[in-house]
Amino acid sequence: MSATGKPIDNTYLLRLLPSVDELIEDLRGSEEDTPSGAALAEAAREAIEGRRRRILAGGAAHNGDVLTDAAAGAGDTEAVRAALRGEIIGEAWDILTDARTTDLRHVINATGIVLHTNLGRAPLSEAAQRALIDVSRSYSNLEYDLEAGRRGGRSGAVEALLRKLTGAEAAVVVNNNAAAVMFAIRMMAEGREVVVSRGELVEIGGSFRIPDIMAQSGARMVEVGATNKTHVSDYENAIGPDTALLLKVHTSNFRVVGFTEEVPREELTALAHARGIPVLEDLGSGCFVNPPGIPDEPTVAASVEAGVDLITLSGDKLLGGPQAGIIVGKAAWVDRLKKHPMMRALRLDKLTLAALEATLRAYLDPERAMREVPALRMLAEDATATGARAEALLTTLGKEAAQKLSAEVIDTTGRVGGGAMPLAELKSRALALSPQNISADRLDALLREAGPPVVARIHEDRLLIDMRCVIDDEIGQLAEILKGLADQAG
């Protein structure tokens, strides 16, 4: 319908569509970095076709948003033609811009969840970012021994760092922790039995469940104990001639509280070694140093010390590095992993290795790690420091926009995320928005459409921008985005 209420005739509109050549002419030369003729033609064709389909589909879709209603209503054919052409040029530009914009991109994490699995888990340290760019720009010594001038090992530096940081005899790295667990079970226990406590049959989200991983690894799972209590005698009674391995799994994303008991690592390894079998521990997050203010997580070094034969952990959880699976432990077992045919399928690429090495280097000085590894810094930050960024955002926003958005700084609680420390609450501060004219849901949706997209949280009908994971550079961006929304909102 036009503004005057007269229905607009489809064939009338179709006749007024610009030709591909006309559109290419309009698109050419209007930007410094003009795309090639072929790309322009493709975008022009796609934009015209898209419009043609919408016109044929009829309804409000082809005028309401586009056509100058007034021109159509007044029957001013030339004005309608010009309006259509102008709109289609805009759509063609959107197509060209989309073609250059990656779908995977930076978002502002305003959820307060530090290791947010859906938002890429750990942000990388500056050193890790630099390392990643440095090896990607040109060539690197990925598999080249510069001193000897010949082929070299692929991950020697990372392995040496892991040995030093954990006290383990040897280390090897793979694509992620899920791969590390499967790989280790397969190598240690394929076709044989693996004993595991019923209290540790974890599901990590997605499709990582210990019973399934066991099946995929080709091992037979033998469950022992109860959900809340497993004794060393339970393991002992389950060990038979076909037992290849005792598995211990960190219950990273849940806690059983109350009447509980698990077997200490030292007792488990003593039992296993007395019976000539190894212990594998999936540590999940795998903490190297405990950030102050959050509950003690078992460290990798403690598991090594307790004599666990192989230990697996994630690169992008509490360690704060890139996605990777880290395996440390006894040299004899690690060597078998390195020689296993699956190793080639699971190995890390140079970008990940570069970022992982740089992340691990920071840990050589734990205080430096606490400052430089963003995930650790965010976890350790107190509410006052978080609150200072919330105040900075409020100030940058300015009085007028803040008023329209009914913005105020409030206390809130964040989470560790990444399936780690489910009970830990991080005292945090957020900017709470409750504008008059727009619901929290709508505001949330608009923020997700912003550039960069902002992922926030809704609590009691207010939109919360938790500042724990918002980095300093993002405060200005957030303020601009919120200013842009303020007029619609209040």
Ligand SMILES: *Cc1c(COP(=O)(O)O)cnc(C)c1O
């Ligand atoms: C997170 C987790 C995994 C999976 O690690 P990814 O790095 O996500 O593959 C496996 N086991 C435990 C106990 C975990 O917490």
